[in-house]
Amino acid sequence: MKISELSERSGVPVATVKFYIREGMLPRGQTLSATRAEYGEEHLARLRLIAALADVRGLPLVRVREVLDLVDSPLDDPMETLGRAVGALPPYVEGGRDDYPRAREAIAALDLTYDADFTAVAQLDEALRALDAAGLDASPAVLGRYGDAMRKVAAQEVAPIAGMSPADAVTYAVLGTAMYEPVMLALRRLAHHHLLVERSASAPGR
């Protein structure tokens, strides 16, 4: 396809496509003439990955490059590859602490295997300390509610990874993690509304 079609199918303006090519993030197309290059489905897939991370989720380009590097050159350990790639996604929390007691305690109560270097441990720790500071319930019963729901969702999400190449697994994991988050959070708010409306409609006296 021509660059105009690549732009149209990805929703990324031509000038931005050219920027990603100049920056080495998107490979050049196959040169057909001095002014024309041909792009394939692999260009579209990569451009969609870059656009989802940079434009939709607002990742700094240095983080997008981290993900692309892991797609291009996965590490020997597939779990470490996925962990690092997903670790490039927000929220960005202060790292470098060697211990996350609040998160470790919660993760143990949920009976999850974890790697302390995984950024989600630091993210959970920060989120739990924020609950404590706000005076909100962070008891095992309440956290278990979220843990159970997320385990069920996650089981369906990770299933397709078994048949994938390392590069495809990285792309799938990063895109899936980043792009379904806003969907899930919007649906949670809509479910609150639905349940409150349903309850007030069936309340005694109405």
Place this chain on the structure above:
Amino acid sequence: MKISELSERSGVPVATVKFYIREGMLPRGQTLSATRAEYGEEHLARLRLIAALADVRGLPLVRVREVLDLVDSPLDDPMETLGRAVGALPPYVEGGRDDYPRAREAIAALDLTYDADFTAVAQLDEALRALDAAGLDASPAVLGRYGDAMRKVAAQEVAPIAGMSPADAVTYAVLGTAMYEPVMLALRRLAHHHLLVERSASAPGR
């Protein structure tokens, strides 16, 4: 309690507490002398709400004020009050479109009652259009996976609202919506990791 204790229990620096008082967001304490004022639990609760929204979730002060106004003066319609208050939370999407076809179709498939003015409808629409642009699966089967999980979570979350005053319901809904989001997202990422480790440990040939 003295302002120093208020600061310590909320984790908000004294200078910031004074700023919120000057801005009229936090009521003054009861004056005991020219240099001392006494603060109560209601000051602590309000300060925790402000800090959670402004400092932890990074809401602009104008949005924090919207929430505080709804706590102080709930509208006649409790559902509209909650909808507006939660609507002050991020993500901020372009509003003012009178139709959200992508979201409406998805919400109908999930059989949820909704109010088209509710910001979560616009947020869902934007999130679904981003899935489409990224070439990701936004079929009813996949969205149902998230819808089911969120309905279950939401049912437990809204249950306590029945016994609350309108002001307390607003505080609970806004804090709960905002502060458990990062917890849930971190647990989703941890569940992915757990399930992949578990599966690779039980894979044939290991």
